Amino acid sequence: MWNEAQGQEIIRRHAGREGALLPILHDLQATFGYVAAESIPVVADALNLSRAEVHGVVSFYHDFRREPSGRHILKLCRAEACQSMDGESLAQAVLDRFGVTWGGTTADGNLTIEATYCLGLCSCSPAAMLDGQPIGRLNGATVENLVREVEPQ
């Protein structure tokens, strides 16, 4: 959860840096899990920007979340190379397995599934990324491993 003192400390670390907004937003998201609405006026004030400008940047980039995600984040690639290996039906099966739609979080708050357009693993398609770890050659069996990895014990 957002904590102003901690947020201020993150912003301070980037003081004097040219073009500091994206690095600050990345750090805020890495710390709090999302970019809280409360952080926007604080960042705007520190960088001498309007709140609208900061909001415009946060909402432009797909990466920035405006609400907390699940404990795990699974990114499934939906780009052409993965499509060519039937990644779309596999992705649909994963979504169905967890009962969510794209961008959704499971009811127990354990997993968020997001679409991504290319992870650069295109010779090992279909590809995914679980909490930053790359997974290639996805198939029914690897999906089951993945399920075991994220389900609470």
Place this chain on the structure above:
Amino acid sequence: MTRIFIPQDAGARAVGADRVADALRVEASRRGLDVTLVRTGSRGLFWLEPMIEVETPAGRIAYGPVTAGDAATLFEARLEEGGAHPLRIGKPDDIPFLKQQTRITFARCGIVDPTSLDDYRAHGGYRGLARALQIGQPGVIEAVTASGLRGRGGAGFPTGIKWKTVAETAADRKFIVCNADEGDSGTYADRMIMEGDPFSVIEGMTIAGYAVGATRGYIYIRSEYPDAIRSMEKAIAVAVNRGCLDDFCLEVRVGAGSYVCGEETALLESIEGRRGQVRAKPPLPAHKGLFGRPTVVNNLVTLATVPAILADGAEHYAALGMGRSRGTMPIQIAGNVRHGGLFEAPFGLTLGEIVDGIGGGTASGRPVRAVQVGGPLGAYFPRALFDTPFDYEAFAGRDGLIGHGGVVVFDDSVDMARQARFALEFCGIESCGKCTPCRIGAVRGVETIDRIIAGDRRDANLALVEDLCQTLKFGSLCALGGFTPYPVMSAIAHFPEDFGRPKLPAAAA
């Protein structure tokens, strides 16, 4: 002591390289063997990954694809001596896929330890910079121009001319920006270099900085590449500690999931801390780029190739290739393909040689039906165009592009109407919103294709899509809106039978 090399490339990790490394470590210590594991980049033969190599008196011997469960039998077969085993491939350089390549940009990738500056130097690193300092700034620009090197991001603009423009523009500060926002599906050359040979990027940028008079550089890496970001940051830290970056300051900036930020002016906006919206040109970034200063924006492969050009001579590089496409191109063979991987070769191979010959056809074993070259904005080529040579002008002459060198193979189960629809959908998702044809046209395009798929006034709606594509092509500032017509129109032109079928198999399922 025996050294065993295991790739740390994200593509190898994605298929279990870390588990293999752990298993080999455990097994070697259980047997009391004196073995050192070295994590390298990938050689780029992804169907053989994880491919490990062991150092023997006769040279390196490769095994693959290895799983963690193979560790015991590998050591039983005396892996440390290159012993016989069903997974033993032999010398990597004898594998036809590698043997047929001309590796210049990727000469060290998969061989060296990407964290070791000494390894980099031992394999020819920093010879290019030494030569640059000998021949002076105009000499460097002359050499890069004479090499015929063109932008490997896709636009193919002559690198030497770009550098000359920045060098001749007076300013208090200048910048070198390395574009590592490699968003095209089917491409991973930038990622492989960053994970396998990051010092070549640092050296290339240092040379560029010297040539144009810039003292600061930024490497803009997409956030989808966490491994590459770590690897690049580590290499910069090593270079700083060892005094290689005393006169040139380098910083990694991380993207935030926007495809259009791969467009150079959107990328500059993003580094400056704004929405990744495309700027109108002129002014060119070479005159007014980052923070309003003259800026060289080059693709990562372009910059990583510069050291080799200077070290071995412009003539050597320019002697390779065809027509106005000089030197080599790292072709990334991806998707539904049997032998997927990175193949660096002089320009001029035909698409058929790449897909059927080198790639070995589809992974599914079904016939190849379509190939998308150059990422999501590249055209879909049917087998009838397989005689097209891999060359900037030859592809443009057939209403396609080579882009960043990605080749995505599809078998005969592909539905080309769905692919055309996806191209427009992707354009809509990723549009920066600046140009109306791209922002709104993409959405209307998806709706129109949906009508065609539903069999609603097929011919009238196809004419409408064509008209819309004309508007996108001529009414957009950048390649996102301007080139989305390539995949759409090529799908319609070469695969008309897929448009207006009463029902899609997937929709019926």
